[in-house]
Amino acid sequence: METIDDVGEFGLIARIQARLPLTEPGPAGGEVLVPSGDDAAVLAIPDGRLVTSTDLLLEGRHFRRDWSSARDVGHKAAAQNFSDIAAMGGVPTSLLLSLVLPGDLPVAWVEEFADGVAAECAPLGAVVAGGDLVRGDLITISVTVFGTLEGRAPVLRSGARPGDAVCVAGRLGWSAAGLELLAAGSPGAGEAGPGGSEADFLLAHRRPAPPYAAGPEAARAGATAMLDVSDGLLADLEHLAVAGRVAVDVESALVPIAPGLRLDQVLTGGEDHALVATFAPDAPLPAGWRRIGSVHAGPPAVTVDGKPWDGPGGFSHFGKY
Amino acid sequence: METIDDVGEFGLIARIQARLPLTEPGPAGGEVLVPSGDDAAVLAIPDGRLVTSTDLLLEGRHFRRDWSSARDVGHKAAAQNFSDIAAMGGVPTSLLLSLVLPGDLPVAWVEEFADGVAAECAPLGAVVAGGDLVRGDLITISVTVFGTLEGRAPVLRSGARPGDAVCVAGRLGWSAAGLELLAAGSPGAGEAGPGGSEADFLLAHRRPAPPYAAGPEAARAGATAMLDVSDGLLADLEHLAVAGRVAVDVESALVPIAPGLRLDQVLTGGEDHALVATFAPDAPLPAGWRRIGSVHAGPPAVTVDGKPWDGPGGFSHFGKY
Missing domain, CATH: 3.90.650.10 (PurM-like C-terminal domain)
Structure with a gap:
């Protein structure tokens, strides 16, 4: 089975990019002004405020490859972060996705993982604005998500009042x-x-x-x-x-x-x-x-x-x- | 020596928060409207555009504990990302910082790492807007940085012209x-x-x-x-x-x-x-x-x-x- 070591750095990046929603502006206002490929991405923030959250997922701790497919893990990595945006009253617009990947991991696993991320993004119109790939022993996923409040005030944890x-x-x-x-x-x-x-x-x-x-x-x-x-x-x-x-x-x-x-x-x-x-x-x-x-x-x-x-x-x- | 297992989750978070520039708004426009502690952070983006970049650093691959102090690693993790903001013509304003940490790691290592991040942030006025902590076998650092273009156009890699x-x-x-x-x-x-x-x-x-x-x-x-x-x-x-x-x-x-x-x-x-x-x-x-x-x-x-x-x-x- 074709592994990450087989396709190399640029091959892997191309395979992932082919499957992620990379540059199309989302309907929710997360327009990518400068997409991945430069030193940094530039995103339009028409609301003037950014909602952001980040999570790390480790194989063995947050998912098991024998219990979840790569596509499942892609869905989950995006969903658990987008949920934090929704919990502020916001709408997810984009994300950064960084991966630690073992060299002997099948490329198909990474492709299916990207498919899962893309499928979770699709109904939201969210796009992937960039990321980082590193070789390492344990699959580790870092997701940072962005969202917009569309002009509304954020809903905090602290606002509950007696009688509510x-x-x-x-x-x-x-x-x-x-x-x-x-x-x-x-x-x-x-x-x-x-x-x-x-x-x-x-x-x-x-x-x-x-x-x-x-x-x-x-x-x-x-x-x-x-x-x-x-x-x-x-x-x-x-x-x-x-x-x-x-x-x-x-x-x-x-x-x-x-x-x-x-x-x-x-x-x-x-x-x-x-x-x-x-x-x-x-x-x-x-x-x-x-x-x-x-x-x-x-x-x-x-x-x-x-x-x-x-x-x-x-x-x-x-x-x- | 006191380890992460000794102080536990909330103890560790408190130790880190005490050393990071968490909630003060930076002079560069990275005002934290909702700081860490809610589902997501909310940052003011007065420019209407966000410059963002992200990196993963793994022990053994990107740093060695016998070659670099924890404070060195904190400086480097922030600096190599802030540099990507500067390379777009932007000014760093804030960052998200997630860590995978072994349970037997001395708390002092994490505190000194946080001191290094804080020291790299200080002259820039940049603040830490949140992050995630996970227990794992290998120290892994995920940094996502944000910056502002202060009304300027981003400087891309692609603009060089013959004669320049x-x-x-x-x-x-x-x-x-x-x-x-x-x-x-x-x-x-x-x-x-x-x-x-x-x-x-x-x-x-x-x-x-x-x-x-x-x-x-x-x-x-x-x-x-x-x-x-x-x-x-x-x-x-x-x-x-x-x-x-x-x-x-x-x-x-x-x-x-x-x-x-x-x-x-x-x-x-x-x-x-x-x-x-x-x-x-x-x-x-x-x-x-x-x-x-x-x-x-x-x-x-x-x-x-x-x-x-x-x-x-x-x-x-x-x-x-």
């Missing part, structure tokens, strides 16, 4: 259920799952599907605080509670539990990149959002039905700063 | 000479060199000193093309020749060769991050710039005194796209 409704958009617990299936020996990368819902959970783990449009829609509807659920609903609500100096109570009867899922998966499962936001009590919710609880005055805390959650816990590693 | 003067600002060959000394067993990290110039070359390798101000000055003076010398003067002039579809001749008698250096080090040594630019033949050169050759009509080529260079060659690994 706590609401979610997107899936909860799906990725965690898929991960449990994989850990229990369910089908590996590329294979079909044994049944409808198991296949859905596996796919959700391999390719998170953040509700991108729900972020800007929440901002337009006056969301007072918002963040994306990367570590788990309760863990991320704790960030919201601490940042806003408020108490949050989740009503378990209101939490959407998809058939086949358990409450603890929905409350503590990470990596679905649902959005959680707070809205004034009388605010009409945009489509796709549903209320799951309330904000209260009090020391920062997160409770479920008025009590601390004592079931299985969240997910933590080194994180963003 | 080829000019440089900054050091050539110093880093290569320092690397040769280290490879030959000269003093390791933190120790003083045996003599004035050797110490200078060692320091130049550990902490490149790009002539940041020369980039915007060249842009204001009408530079027709510009790039930074990361792979070596001749190798990078080849990028300029190919992009502009011109021939470039370097006159060896005009090339600045610091005492203690050889011509081949000056022509082919990388990583000093000098700037090379072309100017119209009658354009007065800004301070710090000197002519070393000329642009000619013809198929893309780089010659020295009218002949292809047949001495020791350049430097190449996977690279930017």
Whole structure:
């Protein structure tokens, strides 16, 4: 099988560039004025403000090649970062993509990874503005994403007020259920799952599907605080509670539990990149959002039905700063 | 010695944040509207255009802990990226900094690395807008830098015209000479060199000193093309020749060769991050710039005194796209 060592530096760059959306300006305002190939890229920022976030993904820690296809990893690398843009109320426009790649890695893996990134970018109109390639022993992916607020104020984590409704958009617990299936020996990368819902959970783990449009829609509807659920609903609500100096109570009867899922998966499962936001009590919710609880005055805390959650816990590693 | 495993995720983040210039707006226009700590950062981009570049640095490939101190690596990680902003005629304003760190790494290494980044940022007024921390086996550094064009047009690689003067600002060959000394067993990290110039070359390798101000000055003076010398003067002039579809001749008698250096080090040594630019033949050169050759009509080529260079060659690994 053809490897990276076989095609060399410039061959590899050409193969990747052929598959990424490199230079077309996106509909969302991320026009690339100077594309990759010069010392630096130049991007048009008509809003005058840049929303940006960055993540590192390591093989073995954030993905496994026997559990996820290269295309899955490409989807996930882009999605988990674009989700951070949506969580500010922004629209993703472009990204930088840097890769550490072993010399004996099949070129096909890199091509399919690029296809996954491109497929995640396509419905958003987002483009790849550049990156860096380095030879190394372990596949490492660095993604930096950019987005625009389209003239709106960013929605911060810190704005929740007592009386606000706590609401979610997107899936909860799906990725965690898929991960449990994989850990229990369910089908590996590329294979079909044994049944409808198991296949859905596996796919959700391999390719998170953040509700991108729900972020800007929440901002337009006056969301007072918002963040994306990367570590788990309760863990991320704790960030919201601490940042806003408020108490949050989740009503378990209101939490959407998809058939086949358990409450603890929905409350503590990470990596679905649902959005959680707070809205004034009388605010009409945009489509796709549903209320799951309330904000209260009090020391920062997160409770479920008025009590601390004592079931299985969240997910933590080194994180963003 | 206290390790990363000892202090844990939040302890480590606090240690790093205490040493980085995190939230103060820079004088160059890189105001951080929403600092690190939310889903994404929001930066003010008053120019309406963003200059951005990104690099990965791996231990063992881009730096060695026995040859460079943590502070050196911090300086270098920031400098080699800021240099790309200057090479577009821009001014660095901020950066994102992500790290893969082994759990048994001394916290002091990370703190001193952060001090090096901060020291490189300080004279530029640049700030750190966020990042990501991940546990892993090999120190890996991902830097994404941002800069502003301050209303000027970017200076591309492709603008050289026949008749233009080829000019440089900054050091050539110093880093290569320092690397040769280290490879030959000269003093390791933190120790003083045996003599004035050797110490200078060692320091130049550990902490490149790009002539940041020369980039915007060249842009204001009408530079027709510009790039930074990361792979070596001749190798990078080849990028300029190919992009502009011109021939470039370097006159060896005009090339600045610091005492203690050889011509081949000056022509082919990388990583000093000098700037090379072309100017119209009658354009007065800004301070710090000197002519070393000329642009000619013809198929893309780089010659020295009218002949292809047949001495020791350049430097190449996977690279930017």
